[in-house]
Amino acid sequence: MRRPALYSSSRSAPAQQAPAAAQPAPEPAQPSPRQRRLRLAAASPAVMWSAIALLAALLALSLGLGGGPAPRRITQADINAAVLKTLETQPLPSEYAKAYETIRPSVVRVVGYVKKSRLKDEQAPRMHGVRPKPLDPAGSGAPAGDDDEEIEAGVGTGVVIVDKGIILTNLHVVSGADSIKVTFFDGLEATATITGAQPENDLAVLQAHKIPDDMIAATMRSTGDLAPGDKALVVGFPFGIGPSASGGVISGLNRSFRSPEGKQEMTNLIQFDAAANPGNSGGPLVTMEGEVVGIVTAILNPTxxxxxxxxGFAVPIENAAQAAGMPPF
Known part of the structure; x- marks a missing residue:
């Protein structure tokens, strides 16, 4: 068999003369038994990996001994005990309080104003059934004889459903008003105009002309899974006081209500027992998650x-959102 050529860095190596007589090559020294065992061990992969594993185990043992005892494993029983301890020592807010905090940034005070000149007419609007009162009783505003002075004619509530300042309220809160003002959760006051109405459900849609920088719209929730007995919260401005919260339950579904004057009958209403009074009209009826399921519209009182x-009665949010041209479900 021909041997492969070997590369040499010398270009012209001098020829060497052949020895006169071939000398027998010396026999290589025989390895000792210890050297043979070491060579065989190095050539065996199993032995090599076993040695690596042994070294790794010794290293882990040394680290464990140097770092102290291993931490105890946390069990489900430990977690349950910690939760119970927290419940015992830290008072938690009620469901109603959490629902109120969720919906509060979306609730607005709605006020309708009429010009003083219109009060001279016997047919002047008496929105909400409450006699109009001067906006500035102290008289520091417009002169008493100024017929263009605006008088507060009705107070109600609204809820922001789009963060661009679109507000749902009751039509009877703003109907007949010469101007409308809304007050947001942070105290910002703004004028608003009516952009839509649904008279059959006593609903009006307002567009605020100015809104807070951090405006938060309410979350609307389908009434499909509501049931009598479910907890509910009403937030609004009863008699102008507020924002006020009252809690109760859903009393019934698909109720009907006829106005005291008998001029209008509304159907498919949600009945609830959370306290509502004049000024709550247009406010939200919400779940314990702070989600709006209805717009408060009427109370039943034979006196x-x-x-x-x-x-009390509320228009389901499905109908209310349609008034804004945006069915939510």
């Missing part, structure tokens, strides 16, 4: 007192 006796 002329117009105060709450335990039966």
């Amino acid at each position: 002329p007192a117009r105060t709450f006796l335990g039966i």
